Amino acid sequence: MTTSSPASCTPSSETAAGVRIGIDVGGTKARAVALDAAGVVLAHSELPSGRGADEVLATVRTTIERLAAASPDPVESVGIGIPGTIDFDRGVVSHAVNLGIDELDLAAGIADLEVGRVSVDNDVNAAALGAFQLLGGGxxxxxxxxxxxxxxxxxxxxxxxxxxxxxxxxxxxxxxxxxxxxxxxxxxxxxxxxxxxxxxxxxxxxxxxxxxxxxxxxxxxxxxxxxxxxxxxxxxxxxxxxxxxxxxxxxxxxxxxxxxxxxxxxxxxxxxxxxxxxxxxxxxxxxxxxxxxxxxxxxxxxxxxxxxx
Amino acid sequence: MTTSSPASCTPSSETAAGVRIGIDVGGTKARAVALDAAGVVLAHSELPSGRGADEVLATVRTTIERLAAASPDPVESVGIGIPGTIDFDRGVVSHAVNLGIDELDLAAGIADLEVGRVSVDNDVNAAALGAFQLLGGGxxxxxxxxxxxxxxxxxxxxxxxxxxxxxxxxxxxxxxxxxxxxxxxxxxxxxxxxxxxxxxxxxxxxxxxxxxxxxxxxxxxxxxxxxxxxxxxxxxxxxxxxxxxxxxxxxxxxxxxxxxxxxxxxxxxxxxxxxxxxxxxxxxxxxxxxxxxxxxxxxxxxxxxxxxx
Structure with missing residues (x-):
């Protein structure tokens, strides 16, 4: 895993919104970012995804803990993109064949981390939203x-x-x-x-x-x-x-x-x-x-x- | 042309919104309705569409005049669905091959009728919206x-x-x-x-x-x-x-x-x-x-x- 923080962090203020964590759980690697309220990257993370529900959940938890520790403000939300069939309302992924997951309740599995709102979606949908943010000007x-x-x-x-x-x-x-x-x-x-x-x-x-x-x-x-x-x-x-x-x-x-x-x-x-x-x-x-x-x-x-x- | 009004019309009141007219200009017939604020049909119309920009415009004008005359309240809006390429912002239809129209500025052509907001769209889009209103429950x-x-x-x-x-x-x-x-x-x-x-x-x-x-x-x-x-x-x-x-x-x-x-x-x-x-x-x-x-x-x-x- 690598985490990096910018040389100077903006000090937290009462008006600043919290940190958003985004995690892309791919077939081999889980890559993640922590963003400040303005969308600026505070820290990166990359870990092997692992295989099976237990290992993937452990990867997601470790990613969140390290990015939270590297962020100056409390975590306001965590979004997770992952292959498979997603129950958006419950935050549950199933049939993620490439990750060896039958079913994994991601929202419940990280509930104790107190990271605010948790959203889970398909990895391709997450990439579409990222492409829109980064490339979709106009x-x-x-x-x-x-x-x-x-x-x-x-x-x-x-x-x-x-x-x-x-x-x-x-x-x-x-x-x-x-x-x-x-x-x-x-x-x-x-x-x-x-x-x-x-x-x-x-x-x-x-x-x-x-x-x-x-x-x-x-x-x-x-x-x-x-x-x-x-x-x-x-x-x-x-x-x-x-x-x-x-x-x-x-x-x-x-x-x-x-x-x-x-x-x-x-x-x-x-x-x-x-x-x-x-x-x-x-x-x-x-x-x-x-x-x-x-x-x-x-x-x-x-x-x-x-x-x- | 046929126009029909229900036996008893709701009297206009100060709170009631005006009448909406919808016209579907097809390859042979222009069929139209006037709706009250609740979406109830006040009157129907059917006329031959005519061929060429002048005839089609005359058909649209006659349709509006007869439906307005059959409606108890002022006309608040007119929507027109018509085949061809539509400039939504200007209310202009072009390349309506089946109607013999190169270009027709419908919005300008009915501006003197004082019928409120005029919207022009493709006939298939108008039908999609109608299907959603009438069949799309749930x-x-x-x-x-x-x-x-x-x-x-x-x-x-x-x-x-x-x-x-x-x-x-x-x-x-x-x-x-x-x-x-x-x-x-x-x-x-x-x-x-x-x-x-x-x-x-x-x-x-x-x-x-x-x-x-x-x-x-x-x-x-x-x-x-x-x-x-x-x-x-x-x-x-x-x-x-x-x-x-x-x-x-x-x-x-x-x-x-x-x-x-x-x-x-x-x-x-x-x-x-x-x-x-x-x-x-x-x-x-x-x-x-x-x-x-x-x-x-x-x-x-x-x-x-x-x-x-």
């Missing part, structure tokens, strides 16, 4: 399209996180028409079977590190790798186009392990959107590729977003 | 999916009409992957080329009345007609699924000429969603077909919605 809506193990988007509409019916929105990964592979969801040919880390692992280049091998093979002009990249980019372009045309967001922010691990991907998505616009005055009028951006890999958008949950 | 969001000449949805999110970037949202008609026909938008294989009235007119059953001939041919067990219906229903099911999974609406309301003219269509869409749910626990958990409904053909949802613009 827009009122955006989608954060995460291409990681799966492919899904978090939506910020009119400045607010939009959850949709039973928390389901932005689920582009299960739109169909993409070949004949069986998706873990039970359908055939979901977008996720071709345009995701899991989809890449099933491709002809599949290894235990599919993104790294694709990147290297494309760089080496391997024709199969170039074809696979084009297929992934076409699927991501379809997802982005759906978010632009059907949800009508101002901006689509690309992120996730496959996007950051395959630097050729995002430019290829932009080129595909431009090719489609060249054929269609309707699409051209919407300037899709200009409204597509990549989340900077060094910005903790998910942890920052969690702090604003 | 939900916070819905999509009105109109299958008429084209296929597109209007969105009500969190109780408010959602326009999206430059007024573009709900544009399911230009999602791709549907064969090799050229769409008027310039792309190949848009959903609209198969799942719309224009798409049906291009099918092997195409006549000047494609919906009527499809309905009759399906009823007569014509195998080609049954195949075409299945293809249209599959496309509409894809559109509904996109609205459920990506936008995350509570409810999808089907409407439009193809839906009402082909009574076999909506049940076929529901069956397809059920078949997909049978293969996918994820989809089954979302009860999609139970959240799909058809707008009653006798409800003026577009005119009612226009009154609430």
């Amino acid at each position: 827009v009122s809506s955006l989608a954060y399209l995460n291409v990681g193990t799966g492919i899904a988007a978090g939506l910020v509409l009119g400045g607010e996180l939009w959850h949709g019916f039973r928390g389901v929105s932005g689920e582009v990964g299960h739109l169909g028409g993409y070949g004949d592979l069986l998706c873990p969801c039970g359908q055939i040919g979901c977008l996720e079977t071709i345009a995701s880390g899991a989809g890449l692992a099933r491709s002809t280049l599949g290894t235990t590190h599919p993104v790294i091998s694709l990147t290297a093979a494309v760089a080496a002009d391997d024709p199969i790798a170039i074809e696979i990249l084009a297929r992934v980019a076409g699927g991501v372009a379809d997802a982005a186009e759906t978010l632009f045309l059907v949800v009508g967001v101002d901006l689509v922010v690309l992120g996730g392990g496959v996007v950051h691990g395959t630097p050729q991907l995002a430019p290829a998505v932009g080129r595909i959107l431009d090719e489609r616009a060249a054929a269609s005055p309707f699409l051209a009028s919407l300037s899709l590729s200009e409204r597509l951006t990549v989340a900077p890999v060094d910005l903790d958008i998910a942890a920052m977003g969690a702090a604003f949950l | 939900v916070s969001s819905l999509a009105y999916l109109n299958v008429g000449t084209g296929i597109a949805a209007g969105l009500v999110l969190g109780g408010e009409l959602w326009h999206g970037f430059r007024g573009v949202s709900g544009e399911v008609g230009h999602l791709g992957g549907y064969g090799d026909l050229l769409c008027p938008c310039g792309q190949i294989g848009c959903l609209e080329t198969i799942a719309s009235g224009a798409g049906l007119a291009r099918s092997t059953l195409g006549t000047t009345h494609p919906v009527i001939s499809l309905t009759a041919a399906v009823a007569a067990d014509d195998p080609i007609a049954i195949e075409i219906l299945a293809r249209v229903a599959g496309g509409v099911a894809d559109a509904a699924e996109t609205l459920f999974l990506v936008v995350g609406v509570d409810l999808v309301v089907l409407g439009g000429g193809v839906v009402h003219g082909t009574p076999q269509l909506a049940p076929a869409v529901g069956r397809i969603l059920d078949e997909r749910a049978a293969a996918s626990p994820f989809l089954a958990s979302l009860s999609l077909s139970e959240r799909l409904t058809v707008a009653p053909v006798d409800l003026d949802i577009a005119a009612m919605g226009a009154a609430f613009l």
Whole structure:
């Protein structure tokens, strides 16, 4: 774990609101920030997430304790972004397969820490809110399209996180028409079977590190790798186009392990959107590729977003 | 034109708000309602829409004058739903191809009638708002999916009409992957080329009345007609699924000429969603077909919605 405090802390005053902690519990690491009332970062934290409900809870508790100790004011709220199915009202996460969690009552598990309001949300939603705070200047809506193990988007509409019916929105990964592979969801040919880390692992280049091998093979002009990249980019372009045309967001922010691990991907998505616009005055009028951006890999958008949950 | 007033009108009082007029300018008819402050219909109107900017404006003016004359209180607002590209701020419609309108400044054209606030919006958006008012009890969001000449949805999110970037949202008609026909938008294989009235007119059953001939041919067990219906229903099911999974609406309301003219269509869409749910626990958990409904053909949802613009 690393914690860092700025050289000079603003002294606490009676009018200052408290500190907000945001934690992004990823598949391997839990990254976190403590923000002051103005949104300035007071301290960072990074710990291995651990595996299973007990270890993940211990990680979250240690993160909060260390960030609270590094903060000059009392903690006013804790927001946690985590993969899985979230019960927003109760602060409970379930079916977080990558973390080995069946069910974990995060809100109850940290209640004794007295950290004010606790909010738990999906990690992609937290990243969408973070992207809106950090990258969304001048827009009122955006989608954060995460291409990681799966492919899904978090939506910020009119400045607010939009959850949709039973928390389901932005689920582009299960739109169909993409070949004949069986998706873990039970359908055939979901977008996720071709345009995701899991989809890449099933491709002809599949290894235990599919993104790294694709990147290297494309760089080496391997024709199969170039074809696979084009297929992934076409699927991501379809997802982005759906978010632009059907949800009508101002901006689509690309992120996730496959996007950051395959630097050729995002430019290829932009080129595909431009090719489609060249054929269609309707699409051209919407300037899709200009409204597509990549989340900077060094910005903790998910942890920052969690702090604003 | 028909105007009707209820047998006993509530006398105007100082506390009552004024009358709201809602007008739905369709390709052939302009249907309208006048509502009192409680949303009760005071009078109906129906006139031929006319063709070209001058005739359509004359129709709108006559509609307002007759409904105002049939209303006991002053008119507080006029809302107009009309096909085409809408400048919401100025109240101007352009590119309304089916009405023969290049550009029509509706707000300026009725300014002298002194009818309070004037709002102009897309006809599908007006219908979405009307569906929300009339059918949306207990939900916070819905999509009105109109299958008429084209296929597109209007969105009500969190109780408010959602326009999206430059007024573009709900544009399911230009999602791709549907064969090799050229769409008027310039792309190949848009959903609209198969799942719309224009798409049906291009099918092997195409006549000047494609919906009527499809309905009759399906009823007569014509195998080609049954195949075409299945293809249209599959496309509409894809559109509904996109609205459920990506936008995350509570409810999808089907409407439009193809839906009402082909009574076999909506049940076929529901069956397809059920078949997909049978293969996918994820989809089954979302009860999609139970959240799909058809707008009653006798409800003026577009005119009612226009009154609430």
